[in-house]
Amino acid sequence: MSILGIFQKRNSGTVARDRLQLILAHERAESGRPDLVLQLREEILAVIANHVAVEPDKVKVTLERGEAVSTLGLDIELPLGAAAKLDAKLAAKLAEVAANKGGRSGSSKKAA
Amino acid sequence: MAKVLVVTSGKGGVGKTTTTAALGAALAQGGQSVCVVDFDVGLRNLDLIMGAERRVVYDLINVVNGDAKLPQALIKDKRVDTLHLLPASQTRDKDALTDAGVARVMEELREKFDWVICDSPAGIERGAQLAMHHADIAVVVTNPEVSSVRDSDRIIGLLDSKTAKAEKGEEMEKHLILTRYDPSRADRGDMLKTEDVLDILSIPLLAIIPESQEVLRASNLGCPVTLNNPLCAPARAYADAARRLKGEEVPMSLPVERKSFLDKLFMRRAA
Numbered sequence: 172m173s174i175l176g177i178f179q180k181r182n183s184g185t186v187a188r189d190r191l192q193l194i195l196a197h198e199r200a201e202s203g204r205p206d207l208v209l210q211l212r213e214e215i216l217a218v219i220a221n222h223v224a225v226e227p228d229k230v231k232v233t234l235e236r237g238e239a240v241s242t243l244g245l246d247i248e249l250p251l252g253a254a255a256k257l258d259a260k261l262a263a264k265l266a267e268v269a270a271n272k273g274g275r276s277g278s279s280k281k282a283a
Numbered sequence: 284m285a286k287v288l289v290v291t292s293g294k295g296g297v298g299k300t301t302t303t304a305a306l307g308a309a310l311a312q313g314g315q316s317v318c319v320v321d322f323d324v325g326l327r328n329l330d331l332i333m334g335a336e337r338r339v340v341y342d343l344i345n346v347v348n349g350d351a352k353l354p355q356a357l358i359k360d361k362r363v364d365t366l367h368l369l370p371a372s373q374t375r376d377k378d379a380l381t382d383a384g385v386a387r388v389m390e391e392l393r394e395k396f397d398w399v400i401c402d403s404p405a406g407i408e409r410g411a412q413l414a415m416h417h418a419d420i421a422v423v424v425t426n427p428e429v430s431s432v433r434d435s436d437r438i439i440g441l442l443d444s445k446t447a448k449a450e451k452g453e454e455m456e457k458h459l460i461l462t463r464y465d466p467s468r469a470d471r472g473d474m475l476k477t478e479d480v481l482d483i484l485s486i487p488l489l490a491i492i493p494e495s496q497e498v499l500r501a502s503n504l505g506c507p508v509t510l511n512n513p514l515c516a517p518a519r520a521y522a523d524a525a526r527r528l529k530g531e532e533v534p535m536s537l538p539v540e541r542k543s544f545l546d547k548l549f550m551r552r553a554a
Binding site: 183184186189190191194197198201202205208209227228230231232233234235236237 | 331336337338339345350351352354355373374375406499500502503504505508
């Protein structure tokens with residue numbers, strides 16, 4: 172890229188090409204399994220439902236298709252009591268895993 | 284309670300999706316809450332024109348089938364917070380849309396927004412008829428070109444017979460947007476005149492959108508033309524159309540591209 176290129180705005184035709192290449196790559200990859208996100212949501216919710224009652228309406232699913240990776244986001248609203256219960260259960264489970272393996276354990280969760 | 288507007292044309296490629304995005308963005312910028320709905324099942328493109336293609340999770344068919352609730356499927360615009368998109372499905376076909384399911388979703392949209400703008404697929408088949416069925420107002424998009432005008436005439440016939448309003452014996456409010464209008468060709472007499480098109484279709488004019496490279500540029504970038512460059516001629520024409528839809532009196536004029544001082548300078552040098 173020339174020094175001038177840094178200051179120049181990318182022209183719209185190039186943006187169009189990049190956008191199309193990205194979305195078409197995703198569409199071709201998704202074409203075999205169009206309901207993947209739906210299925211993932213159901214299965215993840217099923218796992219959470221083992222521990223806490225989640226209202227399906229209070230689940231926000233976001234997806235951002237990127238160049239190398241896509242990001243699937245699940246924002247799950249946990250009722251106040253349920254979150255505490257989940258924490259206790261999770262803590263117990265993690266302690267159990269840690270005791271068994273004596274190794275590292277990690278967890279992450281998001282509650283809105 | 285929303286006004287439901289269908290953007291339709293019969294013929295493909297005349298600017299329905301561009302018009303849907305531009306009007307939706309212009310109304311939303313004016314502070315109204317707006318949802319643009321893609322009815323082109325199997326060939327969705329409104330998401331691309333709105334620049335939301337990377338964020339589509341659920342679509343109209345998911346909502347109709349109950350796989351997702353309406354709020355979960357709506358994609359909020361990143362530029363204007365009162366603007367939302369309900370995308371069409373890319374993988375299924377229009378037969379997955381049931382009449383009752385669409386009616387239920389439209390009712391829910393009506394309660395949530397000030398404006399619901401339905402982008403119709405081309406043609407006069409079921410998809411186009413579903414898109415127009417629940418509309419209160421129709422915007423017919425036409426190019427000043429014989430096949431487009433004829434197809435618009437067919438669509439006007441359907442608007443007056445196959446919609447919920449028509450079935451109730453009510454009159455559907457219809458407006459014409461003339462797109463890709465080229466003033467220099469019109470001056471030379473090489474294009475259907477606006478008056479001729481209006482005379483043939485006999486529906487009132489909502490706007491004349493001049494042919495402009497700004498429309499292609501906006502679609503390349505995935506930004507409604509009214510947001511991408513609000514001062515360009517087509518954006519001003521769409522913004523006026525949005526104000527007319529809200530009931531404002533806006534004198535009809537053909538916006539022309541304003542040349543900047545530098546443009547003029549370089550034009551002269553190049554010539």
